[in-house]
Amino acid sequence: MDSRLHTLLTIFSLLVALLLAGCTSAPSHPVGSSGKYHGRSHVRIRENWYRVHKGDTLWSVAWRAGVDYHDLARWNHLRYPYTIYPGQKLRVRPPWGTTSRIYHSRHGNSGKKKKHGAKPPRRHRTKKGPSKHAMKWAWPMRGKLVSRFSRSNPEQEGIEISGKKGQKVRAAAGGTVVYSGSGLIGYGKLIIIKHNEEFLSAYGHNSRLLVKEGQKVKRGQHISDLGVNNTGKALLHFEIRRYGKPVDPLRYLPPW
Numbered sequence: 001m002d003s004r005l006h007t008l009l010t011i012f013s014l015l016v017a018l019l020l021a022g023c024t025s026a027p028s029h030p031v032g033s034s035g036k037y038h039g040r041s042h043v044r045i046r047e048n049w050y051r052v053h054k055g056d057t058l059w060s061v062a063w064r065a066g067v068d069y070h071d072l073a074r075w076n077h078l079r080y081p082y083t084i085y086p087g088q089k090l091r092v093r094p095p096w097g098t099t100s101r102i103y104h105s106r107h108g109n110s111g112k113k114k115k116h117g118a119k120p121p122r123r124h125r126t127k128k129g130p131s132k133h134a135m136k137w138a139w140p141m142r143g144k145l146v147s148r149f150s151r152s153n154p155e156q157e158g159i160e161i162s163g164k165k166g167q168k169v170r171a172a173a174g175g176t177v178v179y180s181g182s183g184l185i186g187y188g189k190l191i192i193i194k195h196n197e198e199f200l201s202a203y204g205h206n207s208r209l210l211v212k213e214g215q216k217v218k219r220g221q222h223i224s225d226l227g228v229n230n231t232g233k234a235l236l237h238f239e240i241r242r243y244g245k246p247v248d249p250l251r252y253l254p255p256w
Contacts, residue, residue: 068244158239204237
């Protein structure tokens with residue numbers, strides 16, 4: 001065999017081997033047991049628009065965007081039951097010159113038209129003022145409080161309670177299940193409950209979901225079994241949202 005032909009065949013064989021090795025190598029990003037990417041704990045929507053994916057609901061999109069689902073529906077001209085479709089483009093930030101539902105509900109609409117391009121009034125912080133819906137909350141699970149809420153840290157928008165895998169997780173208050181699935185990266189198997197027009201609560205890192213979307217639940221009802229987070233620890237991630245914004249659950253839960 002010609003020496004030059006032999007050299008070319010050797011180089012070609014090496015290139016094929018390298019390509020095959022690259023195709024079968026492990027992914028560079030950490031992957032959870034579900035096969036979904038778990039690089040950041042909770043992936044937030046920070047753009048002005050969002051393209052709907054399969055499994056999304058209005059509540060799950062509003063949750064990731066950190067906005068009130070009423071506002072999200074209004075900005076996109078959606079009416080109850082707020083059906084959205086894969087591929088649909090949703091506005092997840094208020095159009096310029098509009099105000100939030102919270103502002104109108106607290107201050108009323110004067111009926112005066114706003115000047116085009118005028119800055120919207122500053123949104124009042126949700127931590128001020130008493131809730132207009134008196135609610136009785138209960139702890140979702142017994143265990144050790146290992147992480148507290150932090151308003152300044154987007155990775156600590158709730159609390160984390162350690163327990164044993166398979167431990168019962170209970171609804172912190174009565175309401176309707178508006179999300180039950182594993183489509184929100186960083187939460188694992190997640191349940192979101194709508195309690196009224198003001199409050200939502202979420203329960204993340206479950207091993208088994210026992211309730212479905214649209215189902216009514218009572219305070220203390222067994223809704224799921226505890227699973228593990230992406231580091232293998234048996235932790236319940238619990239959040240309370242008021243008008244779409246995270247609030248400190250310890251302000252609402254009874255003394256331990």
